[in-house]
Amino acid sequence: MAFRVFVCVVVAAVLAHSAEEPGTISGRIREASTGEALRGATVILDGTKKGAISDPKGNFLIKNVPAGTYTLTVRYVGYETKRIPNVVVTPGKVTAVSVVLDRDRQVVARDVIVEARRTSETQAAVLAQRKNSAQVSDGVSIEEIKKLPDSDAGQALRRVPSVTLAADKFLIVRGTSDRYNNAMLNGVVLTSTEPDRKAFTYDLLPSELLESATIAKTFTPDLPGNFTGGMVELNTVEFPSQSMLRVSFGSSVNDNAFLQPGRYISSPSGRWDWLGFDDGTRSRLPDGMPTDRRQMSALLSAVRNPYDTTGARERWTAISRTFNNQNWQRTQRTLQTPNSSISLAYSSLGSLFGAELGVVASLTYSNSWSVSTIERNGILADRSRWFVNSGFNPSRTTTLGSMLNLALKASSYSTIALRTVFNHSADEDVVVLDGQDYVRIFDTKQISMQYVEKMLLSSVLSGDHTLVALGNAALDWKIGYSQSGRNEPDYRRFRFARQTPSGDGYVEPYSSDIPSFTPLAQGDGVRAGRFFSSLDERAWTGAFNVELPLRELKVKSGFLTEHRQRSFSARSFTYVPGPEFSLDYDVFTLPDSVQWADPSRIFRPENFGPQGIGISEDSRLADAYDASERLYAGYVMADWSLDELGLPLRIIGGVRYEDNQQVLSSYDLSDRPVDVNLRTRDWLPALSLIVKLSDAMNLRVAGSRTLARPSLREFAPFAFYDFSTQSQVMGNPNLTRSRITNLDLRWEWFTSPGEVLSASVFYKRFLDAIEETIYLEQSEIARTFRNAEGPATNYGIELELRQRLDLLGSWGENIMLTANYARIFSEVVVAQGGQNDRRPMWGQSPYTLNVSAFATIPAWDATLSIGYNVFGRRIVLVGLRNAYLFEDPHTYELPRDVVDLAVTKRFGNFELRLSIRDLLNQPLRWEQGGTIVQSTIRGRSIGVGVSYRFGE
Numbered sequence: 001m002a003f004r005v006f007v008c009v010v011v012a013a014v015l016a017h018s019a020e021e022p023g024t025i026s027g028r029i030r031e032a033s034t035g036e037a038l039r040g041a042t043v044i045l046d047g048t049k050k051g052a053i054s055d056p057k058g059n060f061l062i063k064n065v066p067a068g069t070y071t072l073t074v075r076y077v078g079y080e081t082k083r084i085p086n087v088v089v090t091p092g093k094v095t096a097v098s099v100v101l102d103r104d105r106q107v108v109a110r111d112v113i114v115e116a117r118r119t120s121e122t123q124a125a126v127l128a129q130r131k132n133s134a135q136v137s138d139g140v141s142i143e144e145i146k147k148l149p150d151s152d153a154g155q156a157l158r159r160v161p162s163v164t165l166a167a168d169k170f171l172i173v174r175g176t177s178d179r180y181n182n183a184m185l186n187g188v189v190l191t192s193t194e195p196d197r198k199a200f201t202y203d204l205l206p207s208e209l210l211e212s213a214t215i216a217k218t219f220t221p222d223l224p225g226n227f228t229g230g231m232v233e234l235n236t237v238e239f240p241s242q243s244m245l246r247v248s249f250g251s252s253v254n255d256n257a258f259l260q261p262g263r264y265i266s267s268p269s270g271r272w273d274w275l276g277f278d279d280g281t282r283s284r285l286p287d288g289m290p291t292d293r294r295q296m297s298a299l300l301s302a303v304r305n306p307y308d309t310t311g312a313r314e315r316w317t318a319i320s321r322t323f324n325n326q327n328w329q330r331t332q333r334t335l336q337t338p339n340s341s342i343s344l345a346y347s348s349l350g351s352l353f354g355a356e357l358g359v360v361a362s363l364t365y366s367n368s369w370s371v372s373t374i375e376r377n378g379i380l381a382d383r384s385r386w387f388v389n390s391g392f393n394p395s396r397t398t399t400l401g402s403m404l405n406l407a408l409k410a411s412s413y414s415t416i417a418l419r420t421v422f423n424h425s426a427d428e429d430v431v432v433l434d435g436q437d438y439v440r441i442f443d444t445k446q447i448s449m450q451y452v453e454k455m456l457l458s459s460v461l462s463g464d465h466t467l468v469a470l471g472n473a474a475l476d477w478k479i480g481y482s483q484s485g486r487n488e489p490d491y492r493r494f495r496f497a498r499q500t501p502s503g504d505g506y507v508e509p510y511s512s513d514i515p516s517f518t519p520l521a522q523g524d525g526v527r528a529g530r531f532f533s534s535l536d537e538r539a540w541t542g543a544f545n546v547e548l549p550l551r552e553l554k555v556k557s558g559f560l561t562e563h564r565q566r567s568f569s570a571r572s573f574t575y576v577p578g579p580e581f582s583l584d585y586d587v588f589t590l591p592d593s594v595q596w597a598d599p600s601r602i603f604r605p606e607n608f609g610p611q612g613i614g615i616s617e618d619s620r621l622a623d624a625y626d627a628s629e630r631l632y633a634g635y636v637m638a639d640w641s642l643d644e645l646g647l648p649l650r651i652i653g654g655v656r657y658e659d660n661q662q663v664l665s666s667y668d669l670s671d672r673p674v675d676v677n678l679r680t681r682d683w684l685p686a687l688s689l690i691v692k693l694s695d696a697m698n699l700r701v702a703g704s705r706t707l708a709r710p711s712l713r714e715f716a717p718f719a720f721y722d723f724s725t726q727s728q729v730m731g732n733p734n735l736t737r738s739r740i741t742n743l744d745l746r747w748e749w750f751t752s753p754g755e756v757l758s759a760s761v762f763y764k765r766f767l768d769a770i771e772e773t774i775y776l777e778q779s780e781i782a783r784t785f786r787n788a789e790g791p792a793t794n795y796g797i798e799l800e801l802r803q804r805l806d807l808l809g810s811w812g813e814n815i816m817l818t819a820n821y822a823r824i825f826s827e828v829v830v831a832q833g834g835q836n837d838r839r840p841m842w843g844q845s846p847y848t849l850n851v852s853a854f855a856t857i858p859a860w861d862a863t864l865s866i867g868y869n870v871f872g873r874r875i876v877l878v879g880l881r882n883a884y885l886f887e888d889p890h891t892y893e894l895p896r897d898v899v900d901l902a903v904t905k906r907f908g909n910f911e912l913r914l915s916i917r918d919l920l921n922q923p924l925r926w927e928q929g930g931t932i933v934q935s936t937i938r939g940r941s942i943g944v945g946v947s948y949r950f951g952e
Helices: 002-020 123-131 142-147 153-157 293-304 312-321
Strands: 023-031 042-045 051-053 059-065 068-075 082-089 094-101 113-115 137-141 163-166 170-173 182-185 212-216 231-235 244-254 264-266 331-333 339-352 355-379 385-411 414-437 442-467 473-499 510-512 528-550 553-577 613-617 624-641 649-667 673-694 697-708 719-722 727-730 738-752 755-767 770-777 780-787 792-804 815-832 835-839 847-857 862-871 874-877 891-893 898-907 910-917 924-928 931-937 941-950
Touching: 023 042, 023 068, 023 082, 042 059, 051 059, 068 094, 082 094, 123 137, 123 738, 244 355, 264 385, 264 414, 293 312, 293 613, 312 613, 339 941, 355 414, 385 442, 738 792, 770 815, 780 815, 874 924
Parallel strands: 023 094, 182 231, 727 780
Antiparallel strands: 023 059, 042 051, 042 068, 068 082, 094 113, 137 212, 163 170, 212 231, 244 339, 244 941, 264 331, 339 355, 355 385, 355 931, 385 414, 414 442, 442 473, 473 510, 473 528, 528 553, 553 613, 553 624, 624 649, 649 673, 673 697, 697 738, 719 727, 738 755, 755 792, 770 780, 792 815, 815 835, 815 847, 847 862, 862 898, 874 891, 891 924, 898 910, 910 941, 924 931
């Protein structure tokens, strides 16, 4: 009895506390004609003494509001006062209000949007920002990201019109490859994460860390001028509206890997692999290892000398035996572990020395396994078979991400924020292939084992200030640091071969190529080698902007400086016979009982020495380079709304000046020094006209001049042998920047909040476009980069629909349909092999199509989402003209239909989520001359996730 009384008392106390718990009102105040934030507006909660003043971003927050229904009054000098009735405050909840103030005419009630959640996170808010943006832009909000099983920023952005992904992580916008696009995180340009291309790897940034992702498709002078297709602007939450803690767990399986007998093959791992960090298992080099190729050559020269008295042979043997040779072992098993993920998100509101302090933090961890079924084939000039290979590509990806944002609102006129994002990932890939070479008439068994760590750190200290004495002018500044790293320790490659059986009954065993190499020579790292590389890129950024409002005219000016440093080094080790090689040939053969290549027994300690095998090196001085880039930029622009003159027109124009210097130091393939020092100075004008056809309809016209500088990698003469394409990829120190003229026309109709219908036309003309091309290097195919011959063009159309289906009756009121389509054309002429190659631009798809439907079921508090994505065939590898007997020698990636499903059900603060990625599981295929040369089947991903949110 006493226990029941105690329970009743506790329950009553909780209910009483809940009834007395206050709520919060948050919102943003914008100017009607331009969508600009209004700083210093007064917000009053009628009938109380509570209120607020909007901060430099137009945001306001009224805390500790008793539950009830209120009227808000918003005032700003020069604008009509607005009263917003029926603002409902719920205990412990945040009521979000978006306010639009008009200078000239009476504002109707529909201009006010009251949402049940923060409007900055909703797709309606993204569209509202797009409607009033100075640029032609498209975006996706965290609300929409959460509705589909998009695990990273790249997967989310492929839902945007005319955007596709290359290799599932590189962004292609409007048919221009990743080298023509740029990415910013919280206003700071991100460093490149790839050693062999100018690109940011979007799969490095979990979607959980984002508030919104926007792509600016036209240039205005306050943006960096080094982009053509799109400037990707990723943002994390700066100032929270409430305190909250969310815990999420997820698990999924890949049906091509999970419980598939003996299909998962892995290499030796270290203690910290589960966190994505190598503990030295792979990266540790033996004591006494020569520091470069020249020292290695000197050591091998001494080993050859039978009269050497320096102990060179003993040293060479010791190094070879202690070179992590256990890493050649592999295990084959049935994968019984599902993929898993966990994330924590925390936000709080407090005070520090009397100022409001907002804290947003998150931590994400994921560990996933997959197995792809692959084919890798080649054809001859007449389309007949050169070689065929088939096998598996087991892989494991571990990601650890974190974010910490601190925002201090010193007053209603000043906010200072520190936003930091750190992400680390590790990919372990094993490729096993069995195949046949029809030219050399032999069979092969190949294996490669690769482990790559990537790191991203971005930290931005920023300030937003309202200068009341200058008519509420806005001043913002940023100091940023960005660092990316890529470490590839011990990329192992090995091949066994045998003569193809002739049918006479005799079948020789598979054997290694090592005994056929010249003793103590350079060897062949592709057939028996180990590759180590390290990339480090860092960037420092400083910028400030000042915007001065002069009634309908806003004048904006700013300055930016950016300093970037990049360091890359690589070493390639090989295995060769010793000077007195006499090992039994059986050591190098593969037993018939072994299904896939397994070279581990060749690398036993007893097989190293003068009578056996040992280490060599085929590195070159060109395998390392140091580079830097310095940029100074300034701009002035004006934004003039002619509403006050009775003209529904907005004019945005200005000019940007960029002074850039790129410096690189390396060597060419003949070990001759290569020094690049390219300085360019550019004036980049831009003009945009926005005709307001109605309150909900715009017509945009834009023209601008932008550029695309060579990346530091594209300059570097470093030659990397691409195992997947069987060719070298190297830079070109003679490149120069591309200059691009951009023209855009867009009609857009925002039929209601969260809905839009739009049509766009764009045209781009390139001078000195940078494209992949081919040249012959010592009878081998080498891929490099070259400026195009004459101008290149890129043009197309974009169509977008985002519509609620309420026209079909009440059942359609809770269904949102989104669809976008792009048709793109391009042409470029690039010199290769002594002739000109006229073709579409590398990576450009002739069309893209995205369709998504989101259904909300209020009675069940559930949502159902389905997404479809496809793009047209595009060039992924440039072919050599005149090397084939057919007209088009290029390799194309073929269209592939991708369907994703997700169902979410809420139980109060508890949320359950089911998802299926790539439901159709169609093969990813590459085609050359009508023949499939590559095929990859990745499997479906079926997942379940749960989360619980404290603080609501």
